[in-house]
Amino acid sequence: MEARETDASRAPVLPDVLQPGLDVVFCGTGAGRRSAQxxxxxxxPGNRFWWALAEVGLTPRLFSPQEFPELPNFGIxxxxxAKAHIGQDHELDPAGCDARGLAERIAAVAPRALAFTSKRAAALYFGCPTRALAYGLQTPTIETTRIQVLPSPSGAARGHWSLDPWRDLAERLGR
Known part of the structure; x- marks a missing residue:
């Protein structure tokens, strides 16, 4: 019988941008089709992530997605x-998620904050339903790293969009 390839067994779609000394690491569920492409x-095209970073002062200007390798220069x-997932959040098989690996990666670089860019990503990490989570600062930590849940910047999640939790994060980071 041939082994079935799973999200967890495939190579990462996008490389991690992680190093010690970061102020915040943003964590999504996995790469959308356009991001993978x-x-x-x-x-x-409808994603507000880059706009939100500039709007709340986490970056000095609006960056393009292709400039993502420059973010560590700004503490990001x-x-x-789910490093190998491609597609929308609702298509994600939870078996392709690696909450323990995420915690290990975050503990290794110890940013001040881990910010989930959707309730879905946070729920997959915490192992709870999305309705059990509120936006904002969470009680659990990863060693010294504080965890925050942000509204998804995805165009598909516009009905839940608010810049306020993004502003709160920027304020906590002193920006």
């Missing part, structure tokens, strides 16, 4: 909980 984080890192 562009080989860049948050590359969907990037990762996903």
């Amino acid at each position: 562009a080989r860049a984080y948050y590359a969907g 890192g990037l990762t996903d909980i």
Whole structure:
């Protein structure tokens, strides 16, 4: 019988942008189709991620998705909980998520904050339903790293969009 390839057994779609000394690491669920095609984080045409970073002062200007490798210069890192997933959040098989691996990667670089860019990503990490989570700062930590849940910047999640939790994060980071 031939072994079935799973999300967890495939190579990462997008490289982690992680290093010690970061202020915040943003964590999504996995790469959307447009991001996978562009080989860049948050590359969907309706995605507000890059706009939100500039709007709340986490970056000095609006960056393009292809400029994602420059983010550590501004204290920002990037990762996903399902590194090999391509597609929309609702298509994600939870078996392709690696919450323990995420915690290990975050503990190794010890950013001040881990910010999930959707309730879905946070719920996959915490192992709970999305309705059990509120936006904002969470009680659990990863060693010294504080965890925050943000509204998804995806165009598909516009009904839940608010910049306020993004502003709160920027304020906590002193920006």
